[in-house]
Amino acid sequence: MANTMDQSAVLAARQAYNESLAARADKTRATWFPIALLIVLLALPALQFVGNYNYLLHLTLFTASYVVMASGWNILGGFAGYISLGHNVFFAIGGYFAGMIFARTGISVIILAPLAGLVAGLLGYLIGRITLKVRGPSFIISSLALVMIARILFDNWEFVGGAAGVSLPANGLPVQWDKLPAYYAFIIMAAFTVWVCYKIKHSKFGLGLRAISKDEIKAESAGIDTRLYKALAFAISAFFVGMAGAVWGGYLTYIRPNIFMAILVSVYMVLMCILGGKGTIAGPIIGAILIVAFNEFFVATLGASEINIFATGVIMALALMFFPLGIVGTLAKAGKLPRILNWD
Amino acid sequence: MSNTIQIAVLGLSLGGVFALMGSGLSLVFGVMRIVNLAHPALIIGGAYVAYWAFRLYGIDPLVMLPVAAVILAVTGIILYKVVFEKDAKAATYSEMTVLLTFAMAMVVEGALGTAFTNTQRVTSPDYATDAIFIGNVFIPTGQLYAGLVSLAIITALALFLKYSRFGYAIRATTQNRDAASLLGVNVNYVSLVSFAIGLGLAGAAGALVSFVFSFFPAKHWEWIAILMSLVVLGGMGSILGTVVASFLLSLIAAFVGAYLGATWSTLTFFVALFVILLVRPQGLFGEKPELA
Numbered sequence: 001m002a003n004t005m006d007q008s009a010v011l012a013a014r015q016a017y018n019e020s021l022a023a024r025a026d027k028t029r030a031t032w033f034p035i036a037l038l039i040v041l042l043a044l045p046a047l048q049f050v051g052n053y054n055y056l057l058h059l060t061l062f063t064a065s066y067v068v069m070a071s072g073w074n075i076l077g078g079f080a081g082y083i084s085l086g087h088n089v090f091f092a093i094g095g096y097f098a099g100m101i102f103a104r105t106g107i108s109v110i111i112l113a114p115l116a117g118l119v120a121g122l123l124g125y126l127i128g129r130i131t132l133k134v135r136g137p138s139f140i141i142s143s144l145a146l147v148m149i150a151r152i153l154f155d156n157w158e159f160v161g162g163a164a165g166v167s168l169p170a171n172g173l174p175v176q177w178d179k180l181p182a183y184y185a186f187i188i189m190a191a192f193t194v195w196v197c198y199k200i201k202h203s204k205f206g207l208g209l210r211a212i213s214k215d216e217i218k219a220e221s222a223g224i225d226t227r228l229y230k231a232l233a234f235a236i237s238a239f240f241v242g243m244a245g246a247v248w249g250g251y252l253t254y255i256r257p258n259i260f261m262a263i264l265v266s267v268y269m270v271l272m273c274i275l276g277g278k279g280t281i282a283g284p285i286i287g288a289i290l291i292v293a294f295n296e297f298f299v300a301t302l303g304a305s306e307i308n309i310f311a312t313g314v315i316m317a318l319a320l321m322f323f324p325l326g327i328v329g330t331l332a333k334a335g336k337l338p339r340i341l342n343w344d
Numbered sequence: 345m346s347n348t349i350q351i352a353v354l355g356l357s358l359g360g361v362f363a364l365m366g367s368g369l370s371l372v373f374g375v376m377r378i379v380n381l382a383h384p385a386l387i388i389g390g391a392y393v394a395y396w397a398f399r400l401y402g403i404d405p406l407v408m409l410p411v412a413a414v415i416l417a418v419t420g421i422i423l424y425k426v427v428f429e430k431d432a433k434a435a436t437y438s439e440m441t442v443l444l445t446f447a448m449a450m451v452v453e454g455a456l457g458t459a460f461t462n463t464q465r466v467t468s469p470d471y472a473t474d475a476i477f478i479g480n481v482f483i484p485t486g487q488l489y490a491g492l493v494s495l496a497i498i499t500a501l502a503l504f505l506k507y508s509r510f511g512y513a514i515r516a517t518t519q520n521r522d523a524a525s526l527l528g529v530n531v532n533y534v535s536l537v538s539f540a541i542g543l544g545l546a547g548a549a550g551a552l553v554s555f556v557f558s559f560f561p562a563k564h565w566e567w568i569a570i571l572m573s574l575v576v577l578g579g580m581g582s583i584l585g586t587v588v589a590s591f592l593l594s595l596i597a598a599f600v601g602a603y604l605g606a607t608w609s610t611l612t613f614f615v616a617l618f619v620i621l622l623v624r625p626q627g628l629f630g631e632k633p634e635l636a
Contacts, residue, residue, distance in 0.1 A: 083439045085446065134621050137379045137442050141572050142621045144381075148569045148614040156607055263565055267450070270443065306462070306561070310454025316447035320440055321427070 033340040034194070041187050048176050057179045061251070063292045064186035065244050069265075070272035070284035071193045072240025077270065078279035079206060080233045081213025082132065085266050086143030087241050089150045090120040092260035094242030095249035096160055102250060103168055109250030110185045113243045120242020121235040128234030132227065135216065147261060154257040165256030168249065182251035189247070190285075193240050194343070197281050200236070201344065209233055213279070241269075264312065271316050277326030281343035286327055350481050355598025357483060359591035360491025361549065361556050365567070366574040366586040367498055368545030374518040374581030375538040378428065381445040383546055384567035385452035390416050390550020391559050392460060398467040398554070405467050406493065409551040416547030420540040423448070428539065429532070449564060456561040466558040490552040497548055498587060501541075505583070514538055518581055566610065573617035579627030588628065 044060060047053040069091065077083050097119050098112040109116075131142045155163045171178055200206045208229045211219035220226045249255040272287030294315065298308045323330060331337040369383045393412040394405040427444065466472075472486035505511040516524035517534045525531045553559060574593060578585025593616055601609030620627065 081439075083443065130622055131618075134625055136439060138576075138621050138625055140439065140442050141379065141569075141576070142618060144572070145569050145614045145617040145621075148566065149611065149618065152607060152611050152614070267446075274443070306454050306457030308454070309450050310458060313447045313450030313452075313454055317427070317444060317451065320444045320447060324440055 029342055030339045034343060038187070038191050042184075045180055045183060052176070054175070054179060057183055059292060059296065061179065061183045061186045063288050064183075064190040065248055066268060066272060066288040066292060067190040067285050068186065068193045068244040069241050070269050070276075070288050071190075071197050071281075072237040072244070073269040074237075074273050074279065074284050075197060075200060075209075075240075076230075076233045076237040078273055078283070079201065079209040079213065080230055082135075082230065082234070083140050083270065084143040084234075084237075085140055085263075085270065086146040086150075087237070087269055088261050088263070088265040089146055090124055090238040090241040091245035091248070091265055092150065092154060092257065093120045093123060094245030095255050095260050096154070096245075097242075098246030099166060099168055099249040099255040100160060103166055106169075108171075108181070109168075109246050110181055113185065113189070113246040116246035117239040117243035120245070121239030124238025124242075125231050125235035128231040128238075129227070132230040132234060147263070147266065151257055151261045154261065160255075163257060165254055165259075167254045168252075170253050171250075179251075182247055185247045186244070189240075189243055194281060194285065196236075196240075198343065201281065205229065205232070210279075264309065267312065267316070271312065271319070273326070274316070275319050275323070275326055277328030277330070277332075280326070280328040280332070282341045283326050283328040286341070346480055351598050351602045352595060353481055353483055354487075355595040356591055357487035357491050358556070358598070359594040360494040361487070361552050362570070362574055362594055363587040363590035364494035364497060364545060364552065365549040366571045366578070366590055367501065367583050368542040368549070369571055370575045370578065370581055370583050370586045371501075371514075371545070372539055372542035373575065374583075375514060376428070376535050378445065379442050379572075379580075380542070381442060381568055382448040382452055383445075383542075384564035384571055385449040385456075385561075386416060386419070386543055386546045387550045387553060387567065388456060388559055388561060388564050389419075389452060390547035391554040392456060392465075392550075393547070394551040394554040395465050395467050398469070404469050405551045405554050406469075406489065409493070409548050412547035412551040413544040414547070416550070417540040417544035420543030421536065423543075424536050424539045429536075449568070453561045453564060460561070462560045462562055464558045464560050465554075467554045469555055472555040486555050490556045493552060494549070497545070498583065501545070502583060510534075510537070569617055570610070570613040573613040573620070575627075576617060576625070577620050577627050579629035582627070582629040585627055585629030 041060065041064075044053075045057060047056070069087070073084070073087050094113070094116040098109040098116040101107055101112055102109045127146065131139060131146070134142060154160065160166060171181060173180070200209075208219065208224045208226075211222065211224055212226055212229060216226055245260060249260075252259065268291055272291050273284050274287070275283075275290055276285065276287030277283030294311070295308065298311050302308070302311075319326070325333060328337065328341060331341070365384070365387055369380055372378055372380050372383070390412040393415055394408040397403040397408045397411070398405055427448070428441075469486075471489055474485040475482040476485055476488065477483075505515055513524065513529045513534050514537075516527070516529055517531050517538075521531055524534075557563075574589045575586055577593065578587070578589035593613055596616075597609040597612040600612045
């Protein structure tokens, strides 16, 4: 009896200690910053009353869409350490699922987005149960094979328009306001994704994923159901990427394999996480802002898409060689991470 | 019956070229444990060397083959010194190295695409459009020559690895890097030379590819998965395995293409890659599931 008393006293003391640690971490965290950022972004379309800021809105929603995708990728690639170069498949699945229903029934892709995400997530779970058996380079190669298979299937699937794709009706709003539905959808999805990433990172599930990324065999012997955890991480990351695909298809007003399954889409997801900091919460956001800015700069100054591929490759190689931890990771390691970027 | 033989001959005649394309990749993986995703992009680089020599000066691609090989080998030495020396010393599989070679593939594709555009190119020496008839089975001469040259190069490579002292060192490094190092093999130098040979093989393959397939810079994405399927099926690092896998898969792909349509013949390689990785990641000739 006394023994159990002691035990519960120890447990209580440990819990109190953990809470004091968490409270200290909360104090150093600038929670107001992401919230303020979100409010500013939500209020941004008001600029349309005083002028034409469509380009700014487009860039912001483009960045937000990549925040959704990169943060989603980060759950598998950053937290669990399984690098997938095939996540654009889920982008395509989300886009096609919502787009085809939209084209036939007229239900808005934004309403369909969560459903499209679930379909992508389910597929991600099933594919993950198979491909996550292999680790390291084998997994990367299998993810590349997945893209190749999906690309050929979509190119030849007449029901979804084959290589030519399908056009979707525009939303019919005046030009000044027609970006708003997609804009708000992406901003809200981005905020939701980042919040979920935060919650995952601070859960038992997130700890399990981190253990898997460090040493899978030890994680398994510590009692973590690694196969389930990995497949769930795959499913959750596919869910977010699929959701982004659904809204992106509606925003572009057409769905076509060479847009959704371009290799650059999945490279950007990887690159954003690496540049910003793999496995961190703020990393993919910073990476998304940087890459979209780079992209606009290269398209504006040089134009050609080939030089864009070249530049992306150079940036990626340099980042991997000299900055493998990314901006947030490197700063955090040096103890110089500004408080407003410490979202972990 | 003769139809079946015809399909088999066409499939096998491509196997030789694929074997050469894959063997460099396999060699580099064996020695350095680097999955070089830039290999196919560099093959296309070699193909451009042959293409421009043919287009501008009318030089036969088979004559340009050694030149392309040397150019790519020198590129390999530079790349090794600048990019891979650090990773080669670690000699462990690392996701970061795979991503690095992936980035390099993009750099090569972007550079080639900027310089030469994404137009489809092919060199057309006389033999490329000719064919030899044996009974009523025809063999495209271009593919026949390419296959024979490939097999000759691979045989030379195999003999070099088997009988020369440097070949011993390469094989020792492949089997056990630390033990080789203890026995006085300069593994860093071996890695450098193997990487140069690997890319030299890419250059040679490029010269052959230039008249067997039409090519453009972005085509390497398709080839990455094709070559990986050959190398993985054969067992990463096993050159004999790569050769066997090349003939096997190109034979299957030819039949799939003949009966189901050409689109699906490429799919054979991708599905094969997927299945092999999951069912037997060590491949046909691999000894242990190294990659898994």
